[in-house]
Amino acid sequence: MRTERSLTRLERVFSRLDREPERPAHIDVPVMSRHRVVLFSATLAFYAAIVWAVLITSWLVRLDWQLMFFRPYQQWPEVHAFLDYYVVLGQRGPTAVMVAAWLGWRSWRQHTLRPMLALGVSLLLLNLTVGAAKLGMGRLGPHYATEIGSNEMWLGGDIFPSGHTANAVVTWGILAYLASTPRARRWLSTLSAVISLGVGLTTVYLGTHWLSDVMLGWVAGLLILLALPWFEPLIARAEAWIFSLRDRLRVRSRRTAAAPAAPAAPPVAAPAPVPGPAATRRGPAQEPATARDPSVAARSTRPPHLAPGPHTPRSERSPVTPGGSRRPPHSDRVPRSTTTSARPLA
Numbered sequence: 001m002r003t004e005r006s007l008t009r010l011e012r013v014f015s016r017l018d019r020e021p022e023r024p025a026h027i028d029v030p031v032m033s034r035h036r037v038v039l040f041s042a043t044l045a046f047y048a049a050i051v052w053a054v055l056i057t058s059w060l061v062r063l064d065w066q067l068m069f070f071r072p073y074q075q076w077p078e079v080h081a082f083l084d085y086y087v088v089l090g091q092r093g094p095t096a097v098m099v100a101a102w103l104g105w106r107s108w109r110q111h112t113l114r115p116m117l118a119l120g121v122s123l124l125l126l127n128l129t130v131g132a133a134k135l136g137m138g139r140l141g142p143h144y145a146t147e148i149g150s151n152e153m154w155l156g157g158d159i160f161p162s163g164h165t166a167n168a169v170v171t172w173g174i175l176a177y178l179a180s181t182p183r184a185r186r187w188l189s190t191l192s193a194v195i196s197l198g199v200g201l202t203t204v205y206l207g208t209h210w211l212s213d214v215m216l217g218w219v220a221g222l223l224i225l226l227a228l229p230w231f232e233p234l235i236a237r238a239e240a241w242i243f244s245l246r247d248r249l250r251v252r253s254r255r256t257a258a259a260p261a262a263p264a265a266p267p268v269a270a271p272a273p274v275p276g277p278a279a280t281r282r283g284p285a286q287e288p289a290t291a292r293d294p295s296v297a298a299r300s301t302r303p304p305h306l307a308p309g310p311h312t313p314r315s316e317r318s319p320v321t322p323g324g325s326r327r328p329p330h331s332d333r334v335p336r337s338t339t340t341s342a343r344p345l346a
Contacts, residue, residue, distance in 0.1 A: 028180065029114075029236075032229040040226040047219045051137075054160070054212050057151045064210040065149060068142040072205040083202045090164030090199035095171040096123060103178070113239045115178050121231050122170050125224045130166050133220070134158040142207050162209045162217030168196040169221025177225055196221065 030036075053060040073080055088094055096119075103115035139160035140152040153160075172195050176188035200214035209217075 029232055030177070030229045031232070036226060036229065040223065043219055043223050043226060047216065047223065050212060050216045050219065054139075054151050055153065057149070060212050061151050062149070064142075064212055067204060067211055068145070068207065071207065073207060076205075079205075083205055087164060087199060087202045087206065089172075089195055090168040090203075092123075092163070092167045092171075095167060099171050099174065102175070106178075113242060114235055117235045117238055118178060118228065118231075119171075119174055121235060122174050122224055122228060125227070126166060126170050126221070129224065130161060130163055130217075130220050133161055133216075134163065139210075139213070141213075142210060159209055160213050160216060161220045162200060162203055162213040164203055164209075165196060165200040165214050165217030166221040166224075168192075168199040169218060170224050172196060173221065173225045177228060 050060070100116070100119060103119055107113055107115050135158060137160050138154045138156050138158070140146065140155045140157035141159045144157065145152055146155065169192070172192035173189070176185050176192055179185035179188050196218065200209075200217060203209040204211055204214055
């Protein structure tokens with residue numbers, strides 16, 4: 001009879017979290033294959049085509065103006081409050097914090113810095129490419145348009161391409177790029193596509209971007225994801241350097257902790273006492289004990305309430321002869337005289 005209790009789904013999740021972090025034996029690192037190069041080239045050509053269509057004020061610009069006059073936020077006002085919060089999924093700060101928290105936990109679990117480094121490289125490329133395009137073309141948004149039917153280029157704006165859309169493609173697409181299994185990659189690719197598509201259309205609904213801005217933002221984010229395999233060797237070298245620096249710091253800290261303590265300074269001997277009259281009578285042949293042993297000198301220091309002068313042991317003191325006889329007086333004895341005559345020798 002089976003008595004083991006089957007674990008629930010939540011208990012299995014917590015049991016996996018309690019396991020010791022371990023680095024996977026094999027990490028699938030994408031490489032810049034021929035298929036990816038062809039896809040990158042086609043996406044780059046589409047990017048240039050969108051920019052050219054806006055520059056020559058083609059049908060794409062006329063479609064931008066038609067959507068602006070349609071004012072979707074007035075056609076469907078009931079979803080306005082929800083889309084105001086949904087568009088936050090394309091803002092760089094909140095999305096970067098959420099994705100960095102997940103990739104940081106994954107880096108700790110797998111003992112690798114590749115997820116965090118890949119996220120940093122993708123965000124750096126996003127800021128450089130999209131930011132340069134925004135400032136270089138200077139297109140104004142629908143709310144600040146000056147002339148009906150114009151492309152509003154080089155007028156000091158910064159909306160072409162859409163930063164929200166490109167950021168949504170990169171930050172959510174990096175999860176699919178770093179997926180460890182094909183199944184997870186498919187699910188995350190679908191999720192990132194839905195989020196980025198919704199963020200782009202939300203900016204058109206709110207009237208903050210032209211449709212051509214959103215299209216160029218999708219293409220710009222996809223270009224960054226397709227170009228990431230070219231930076232994989234740089235990411236690997238950066239990870240190896242960081243780990244080697246960590247190991248050197250650990251070794252240095254262990255050596256510092258294991259180093260012996262500095263030797264204590266030798267005790268300073270007390271100054272030798274000035275010889276008194278008794279030491280002068282002993283002469284140079286007899287050396288006092290304080291000169292032979294510094295500890296005796298330290299112990300021989302007399303307190304201030306005693307008489308000054310060096311202390312000498314009893315064996316070194318000069319004998320003192322009493323002035324009179326030590327015998328008690330006797331009445332029946334006659335004291336000897338010093339003038340008695342000498343006895344005759346036999």
